[in-house]
Amino acid sequence: MKRIVIFASGSGSNAENLIKFFHNRKNASVIQVLTNNPHAKVIDRCNKLQVSCLSFNKIALNKTNDVLNILNASNPDLIVLAGFLWKFPETILNAYPNKVINVHPALLPKFGGKGMYGMHVHEAVVSNKETETGITIHYVNENYDEGATIFQAKCKVLVTDTAEDVAKKIHLLEMEHFPKVVQRLLK
Numbered sequence: 001m002k003r004i005v006i007f008a009s010g011s012g013s014n015a016e017n018l019i020k021f022f023h024n025r026k027n028a029s030v031i032q033v034l035t036n037n038p039h040a041k042v043i044d045r046c047n048k049l050q051v052s053c054l055s056f057n058k059i060a061l062n063k064t065n066d067v068l069n070i071l072n073a074s075n076p077d078l079i080v081l082a083g084f085l086w087k088f089p090e091t092i093l094n095a096y097p098n099k100v101i102n103v104h105p106a107l108l109p110k111f112g113g114k115g116m117y118g119m120h121v122h123e124a125v126v127s128n129k130e131t132e133t134g135i136t137i138h139y140v141n142e143n144y145d146e147g148a149t150i151f152q153a154k155c156k157v158l159v160t161d162t163a164e165d166v167a168k169k170i171h172l173l174e175m176e177h178f179p180k181v182v183q184r185l186l187k
Contacts (some may be wrong), residue, residue: 001014001026001027001028001029002027002028002029002078003028003029003031003074003075003076003077003078004018004022004029004030004031004076004078004079004182005020005031005032005034005071005078005079005080006018006019006030006032006033006034006078006079006080006081006082007034007035007036007081007082007084007088008033008035008040008081008082008083008084009035009037009040009042009083009084009085009086010037010038010040010041010042010083010085010118011040011041011045011083012033012040012041012042012043012044012046012082012083013045013083013171013174013175014082014083014103014174014175014178015021015030015033015042015045015046015078015082015083016045016049016138017178017179018030018080018082018178018179018182019033019045019046019049019051020049020182021179022179022182022183025048025127025183027183027187028077028182028186029179029185031051031052031053031074031076032051032052032053032054032070032074032076033046033051033052033053033054033055034055034060034067035048035053035054035055035056035072035175036056036057036058036061036084036085036086037055037147038055038056038083040055041079041137042075042083043055043081044185046143054070054153058086059166060187061086062089067089067092068091068092068095070129071092071095071096072095076099077099077186078099078100078101078182078185078186079092079096079099079100079186080101080102080182081100081101081103081119081140081148082103082178083103083117084102084146085111085117086103087091087114087144088100088104088126088140090142093140093141093142098139100139100140100153100163101106101137101138101139101140101147101150101167101182101185102137102138102139102140102145102147103135103136103137103174103178104121104135104136104138104145105117105118105122105133105135105167105170105174106121106124106125106133106134106135106136106170107120107132107134107135107136107152107154108134108138108145108149108152109146110130111124111125111133112136112144112146113124113143113144113145114144116145118167119163119167122163122164122167122170123157123163125157125163125166126161126162126163126166127135131157132154132155132156132157133154133155133157133169133170134152134153134154134155134170134173135152135153135164135170135173135174135177135178136149136151136152137149137150137151137152137177137181139149139179148186150181151177151181152174153176153177155172156168157169167184169182174179
C-alpha cells in the first residue's frame, strides 16, 4: 500500500478530492495532511473524512527538523502539495528526492514563481489576454514552480472570461486530472 502525505494551506478542495479518490483503493491512500494554517478549512475537511491533519509553523518547517521527523515517521511514498503556499524546504526535498509534487493553476512556465497562486494567477491570465490556460503538475525543487513538468491540461480562456470564470475552469481540471496523475506516479 503506497502512502500519500498532502500539504495544504487553504480550503483543501484538492486534498479532499485526493482523499476521496484514494479511499478504499488497494494500491494507495492518503495517510496524513499537514497544514501551515491553523485556521485552514482543510482541517475541517480532514476531520469529516477521518484523516489525520496536523498544523505546523515556519519554525517547525524551516528551522527545526520537526516536519521532516513527522514525514519520516509517516514514511510517505509521495508528498503532494495541494494549495500549499510556502516555499518547500530543501532539507525535505533532499530527504525525498523526486517524491514531492505540486499542482499549479497555470501552464508553467507562464504565471509561476513567488506570489503567483490562486486568484493572482487567474487575474494575470485574464489581464494578459491569454487565449488558453490550464494546470501544471510538476516535481518540486528549490525554486518556486521550476521543477520538471509531469503533466499539463489546457482549457480555453474566452474574451468574456473573468478571473472567477478562469478559476472555475482550473478547478474542474484539477478535480479531473490531479488524482489520476498521482495514481499514475505511484505505480
